[in-house]
Every structure is written in structure tokens, then in C-alpha cells.
Amino acid sequence: MTSDVSAVGRASTLSAHALIAAARAGDRNAFALLVEPRAGHLLATARAILGNEADAYEAAQEALIAAWIQLPRLRDIDRFDAWLNRTLVNRCRDALRRRKRMTVREIDIETATLTTADDADAQAERAALLAAFERLSVDERHILVLHHLHDLPLAQIAAQLGVPVGTAKSRLWTARRALERALEAES
């Protein structure tokens, strides 16, 4: 069983390498095959980080376009996923900066129409957690999303971030502490 998984992993890696090489040479079909299995992850990550559909879609789109443009400059193709994730996080950071410059205040109608005390408590806890999450940096949000939304183990989080496992573990702990502190502040 283990050897089968390894074989699949090797085949997958080889395939990714071939696709990256072809995409670097300008093969759009290879690029499509390369990013297709990753697009859902990217879009969900951007949505969870930004909490805004339009901004998230744009960030994911910009990240993929940037990947196409800059792929020939990627020196280590084994770090493609880490590089793509970093690109997405940078686009999310840009989106948050743009959003802060706008004077838009959205009201959550559902939060404003509570019906019972239990609902109110649950909604308040949920709203506090959301507000606390919004206080975090993009990098902190990202690692929490990788762990708590995508359920990635530390080794995969490390690969996505392009850092050693120990560093990923430390960053995850730091992000959780930041969220706890933000939650206290919201309370």
C-alpha cells in the first residue's frame, strides 16, 4: 500500500514536472492541466482569507495569470506550489490594502435578525471569531486556513509555504496565539 502511494506520488510529481516544463515553453494546455487541480484550493483559500467573493476571485485570477507570466523565471520547479501559494497570498495582501482604502461598510443582515437567545449567543460567538480573524495578518490567516479549512498536515503545510516543518509548526502556533489574543480583544 505504501509503495503504491509512493508510486502515485512519484508519477504525480513527474507529471507536474513535465507540465511545468511544457507550460514554461508556452504550452497553454499544459498550463491549464497544471493549474486546474490547484485552482479550487487557491480560490477557497483566497475566499477564506479575504471574506469577499469578488476580491477573492480577482486575487486567484491574478495569481494564476502571474504564474503564467513568471513561470519561466521559476528557478526550482519543485517549489512550484509554494511559489504559487506565495503569489496568491501577495495578491490577497494587495486586495486587503485596496479594501482598506475604500469606505465601504457592509452590514450582515443575518446577524442583525436574531430570533432567540441561543441563536444570539451562537451568532455572537461566531461574529467575535470572525472579527478576530479579520484582525490577523494575511500570513496568519493563510496558515490557519491551510490547517483548519484544508486540513493539511504540517508536512504539507510546510511544502505549501516552502519552509521546514518546524518553521511551519512554529508559525501555526503563533497564528493561533494571535487569533486567541484577537478573540480576547473582541470580547
Place this chain on the structure above:
Amino acid sequence: MSTSQAPLNEALLRDVLRVRAEGDRSTGELIDDVLFVVGSSSQTRGWQPRPVTISQSILVASAAMLLLLGALIGSLLVGAQVRRETQPIPTAVPAHVPVQPILRPFVGLPPVDAEPSTPETGELVKSSSGIHPWYSANVYADGRIIWSGDSDTGWVEQRLSPEGVDLVRSGAASLDGQYVAPLATLPDSAWLDRTVRAYVPARFSACYWFLDDYDADPADALDAFPENAKELFANALRTYYIRSDGEGTPGDVHCHDLSTKDARRLAAILPVAGALVLGENFNSSDFAIVGLDQIGEATVSEDYTIPKGTPYLYVSPLLPHGESIGAGLGG
């Protein structure tokens, strides 16, 4: 064993993130949009990733999105005549006027989720531009007054009541006056909503020509565009010439009116295809297309002098009556 004593409600956090990660648009749509921008596989022009000298980074792409749609064009189109060639401007009027909570005007492409000003088109009642504390103002039969402080700050809109429109139409209220905003002294009864909001255009014009070449038909500059850009132009809301002299002779510009979505796509397509972005700040609207099929060899001097005959494009927001904002500013 946990790595921390965090009192986080893990289940709630997962659920909150799960809900945040949900969205309306599909992964397939995302892939399609990206592939459209980078060019379809059936595109005949042989694209090769280029070592960067001109347009390689997405930073440039981002800058281009602002540059491309910067609200300035200059006086080239002033007084121009427009000859409709294909489809008329759609005149559908939405049933409601959304309250757009964006109070700060912008230059270039609107924020991605900004609702455009409605209705998309409008009958111009009166227009004025010149040296005021504000620069240019247009009043429409539907009550909108759309005006600009200056060319770099974007356009804003307010809503007049029918009484206010009648006052302007009859000449009883003048758009000229040294006030902070046009018509600022009109009574409340003349206003439906005095709130100053950003004007969010629903359409943009994309116009191209051969720089300094007055003998060539500007429509031929279309050949310089990548296939996906041509596809956008082929499906444009309207296609027309703008004549600088009204004689119907070449030497003018060829234009397509695009939806905001397609203008956004165009802004993403061109840097990917290798268009050269001119200008050193975001307030410039200059956007040149230099040898799209041989961008690596494009020759542009360090002072951005563009050779005569270079295909050249600008994109500008449109006012409800179909005039380019840049043309208005040029007045």
C-alpha cells in the same frame, strides 16, 4: 497532545472558515477566465514566455489595469464625430437604483464588486466644463449629475429631483458658478440625493490607431492585438470611428465600447501579451501596443519615444450618454 492550551473553539473555527470559503463562482469559470487572458490554445500567434525587459511582471499587469483605464485621454477626441457602425447602445433601464456605498471616487477600473451607475445610458440635458472649483459636469434626464473635480480624482455623481432637472433644462439653474460643487446652491427640493458618490461607469471605450500616421486606417491596428483581445472587440457593445476632423478620413481612431467586465479582461490580456505600458505614474492613460508578436525585440527609446506608426491604444470610462470621460476632460 496539543501544542498549545488554546481556548479556541476548533469546530467553530473550521465552520467559520468553511462558510467563508464558499462562493458563487466555479473553479471552471476561474480557469476559463485565466486561459482567456493568457490566450486560447487555438491562437495562431506563437506566444513564448519572454525574459523580461518590458512587461514581464504581474506588477506591470496591475499597474496596467490602472494605467489603461486612467481617466485621462487628452484633447485628441474633442469635438469628434461618432459614426455608429454596428450595434446600438443597449438602453435597458434597471428597475431600481442601487445605493452604492462607495464615497471615494477612483481613477481607472472600478473596484471589482462596485455596482455601476444606473441606468447604463442616459439622455444628456446639459453639460458644462471649464475652470471651476470642479472641472466638468453633466446633467441627465434621469436626474443624475455626474461631475469631476479634476482629471486625477475620478468622477462622482449625485441625484437631482425632476424639479432639479427642469431647473437645469429651462436654464433657471446654471451649471456655471464658483461653488465647491455644481448646483450646490439649489434648494433641497431640487435634489433626490445630495450624497456625493463615486461614478461607477458601466462601459468603457477602447480606441486604437497608428501613432502619428494619418494616412493609415486606424481599424487596421486591430491586427496588432492578440486573438483574445480581438474576440472582445468582435463582441463589443458598439464599434465606431471617432473623427478628429469630421471628414471621415483615416488618421482618426477606431473604437469599441466594452462592458466593465470586458474592459477588465482587456486590461489583463494586454500586459500578458506583451503590450508596453507607457507612463511613470498611475495618472497616465497612455498604453501602447508595440509589436505584440515580437515583444522581445520591441524597440522603445529610454525616454519612451514611440516610433511613428506604432499601434496605440487607450481605454477610458464612458459617461451615460456615450462620451468618453477623457474626451470631456480634454475640453
